[in-house]
Amino acid sequence: MKIDDSLARGYARQIWDQVKAAGDKTSATNSPIRTLRERKRHCSEALRPFKPILLDKVARKDFMNLSILCLRAAQRTDCNQRGIGICTYYIDFNTGKDRMFPDRPEGVCRNEFSVAMISMHAVQRTVQRAGVRTLDDFRGVLGGLPGWVSLANLLNHQGPYMVAVENGVFCCDTVIPAAGREASGTLVKTFIGIDQMTPMVFKQWQALRRICDLTGPPRIVRRTIDLEPYKSPFRMMAEEGRRYEAWKAQRRGDDVPGVLERDGT
Structure with a gap:
């Protein structure tokens, strides 16, 4: 069934509302967590409200800290525009025995950092071009996007780049100042489905998929x-992003290498 812009915007707003509702349920305890058993239990309890918006998580040795990659309801700082954020969320359990920071108060410390923002336009396009209807659908279509936008931040990348996923490609640019950083964060501007690609671009998408699948x-x-194995695939993603932006600037002219869709983003 073809989804028009109005219906797609409705689905996108529902997904944003679901992300916000899940994010509002996350909470913290400030009580000391001294034993391994208590830290394991608290890790499990801390992850539970993140389940609908969870992208990845890692617990450190002895469960002294927990790293979470998740979705958040977000708004651009430079304009009145909502979106869905990709954030890293760190939980550290301080037992009061930290030799490096002996004055740090005992208890639980939580820090959240913005990695990227997915525009509502991009969410809408996943509805129209990848069959997304629910928050679970949306998380599924993201594929490796959260990892690659995180890498872009670590590499202090500036400029456009493209992330190929199973159902298409996300067009990204580094234009949002990330919280607590001088470097830019990523704005995911739009999503282009396979059906919108020209035959030439379909081959380019396949090439991106192949090289990214080698490393994951x-x-x-x-x-x-170790970031080294990921730098070469990301350079290719950045090159395709530059070609796409060049095509957009010349879209009234002849065919340009790197064109990724027939009409409209």
Whole structure:
């Protein structure tokens, strides 16, 4: 069934509302968590409200801290525009025995950092071009996007890039100042489905998929990760992003290498 813009916007708003409702349920305890058993229990309890918006998670040795990659209801700081954020959420359990920071208060410390924002336009396009109807559908269509946008931040990448996923490609650009950072964060501007690609671009999408599948998306949530295997695939993603933006600037002219759709983004 073809979904028009009005109906797609309705589905996108529902997904945003579901993300916000799930995010509002996340809470914290400030009581000391001294034993391994208590930390394991608290990790399990802390993850439960994140389940509808969870993208990835890693617990450290002895469950002293927990790293979560998740979705959040977001709004751009430079304009009145809503979106769905991709955030890293760190939970550290301080037992009061930290030699490096002896003055740090005992208890639970939580920090959240913005990685990217998916525009409502991009959410709407996943509805129209990838059959997304629910929050679960939306999380599923993201594929390796959260890992690659996290890598872009770590590499301090500037400019457009494209992330190929199973059902199409996400068009990204580094234009949003990330919280607590001087470098830019990522705005995911739109999603292009396979049916919108030209035959030439379909081959380019396949090439991106092949090279990215060799490494898989980076799990930046692990904190300690070797970035070298991911730099070459990301360079290719950035090159395709530059070609796409060049085509957009010349869309009234002849065919340009890197064209990723027939009409409209």
